[in-house]
Amino acid sequence: MATPLTADQFVTALRAEGVIVVEVDDWRDHNRNHKGAWGPVNGVIVHHTVTSGTASSVELCYDGYDELPGPLCHGVIDKDGVVHLVGNGRANHAGTGDGDVLSAVVGESALPRPTANDTDGNARFYGFECINLGDGDDPWPAAQLDAIERVSAALCRAHGWEAGSVIGHKEWTNTKVDPVGFAMDDMRDRVAARLGGKPAGGVNPRPAAGNGYEPFPGADFFRTAPDSPVVTAMGRRLVEEGCSAYSQGPGPQWTDADRQSYSAWQRKQGFSGSDADGWPGRVTWDALKVPHSS
Structure with missing residues (x-):
C-alpha cells in the first residue's frame, strides 16, 4: 500500500x-x-x-x-x-x-x-x-x-x-x-x-543538447510554410527513410511534397488517419533524427 x-x-x-x-x-x-x-x-x-x-x-x-x-x-x-x-x-x-x-x-x-x-x-x-x-x-x-x-x-x-x-x-x-x-x-x-535500470528520461521536452539532432521546432513552425534549412534537413532524412514524395528537392521551402513525405513517415511509424496527416509531431520528429542544420 x-x-x-x-x-x-x-x-x-x-x-x-x-x-x-x-x-x-x-x-x-x-x-x-x-x-x-x-x-x-x-x-x-x-x-x-x-x-x-x-x-x-x-x-x-x-x-x-x-x-x-x-x-x-x-x-x-x-x-x-x-x-x-x-x-x-x-x-x-x-x-x-x-x-x-x-x-x-x-x-x-x-x-x-x-x-x-x-x-x-x-x-x-x-x-x-x-x-x-x-x-x-x-x-x-x-x-x-x-x-x-x-x-x-x-x-x-x-x-x-x-x-x-x-x-x-x-x-x-x-x-x-x-x-x-x-x-x-x-x-x-x-x-x-x-x-531493471534507472529512469530513462531525456525524450522531452526536446533532445539533449549536443546530440547532433535538430530539436523539434514545434507544430506551428510547419504551418507557417517556413523557408528554413531545417526543412531541407528533414526532407533529406525522409528520402533516406524511403518516404519521399518529392519530384525535385527537397529544399528549404515547406511545400505539400514535404507534408506528403512526412505523412509517409508517420505511416511507417504505425500511425494512420488523422494521426498521419503530414504535420510533424514531437514523437515522430525525434524518431526521424534530423541532423542539426546549422
Missing part, C-alpha cells in the same frame, strides 16, 4: 521516466474525492477509450458524461505517445472489481481470473485511458505502447512496486474487455525490463 503521489510528484515521476506530459486545465484539483476514498494506492490499470481523435477523447475523459462524471482516468495516452493529465485523486475509471485480484496485485503474485465485483478500484488504482477503438483492428503505434510502458514504470518506480502492480481493466473485472490489441503479460515484461 502507498500514499498517492501529489500532483507535483506525479508530474515529476512521469517526466523523469521520459514521458511527454500535457497538463489539461485544472487537472490538479479535478477529482471525485467527495464521493469516496482515494488511497491507499496499489497499482495501475490500463484501459482503452473506444474513441478516436485526441482532442475529443481528452475532453471526454476530463468531463465524463451524465451517467459517469469525470475525470474518467488520471491520464489519456494518445497515439503519438503524449500523456494528457486530466485528474488528480479519485477518478471514475476502475469501478468495482475482484478483491482477490487486488490481493494478488498487493502481493505482486499471479492474477486470478476475476469473478466477483466486490471491491472499489477507484480508491486503489491509478488509471490511464489509451486512445484506441478497441475493435482489434485499430493499431497501437510504437510510441503509444512506449508511453504506456513508461507511465507504468514511472509509478512503479515512485512507489517501489514491481511490474506485477500493472494490470488491464479486463484483469480487474469480468465486465470489461480492455485493453484489446496487445497482451498485458507482454506489457508487464516491458515494464519489468525498464525497472
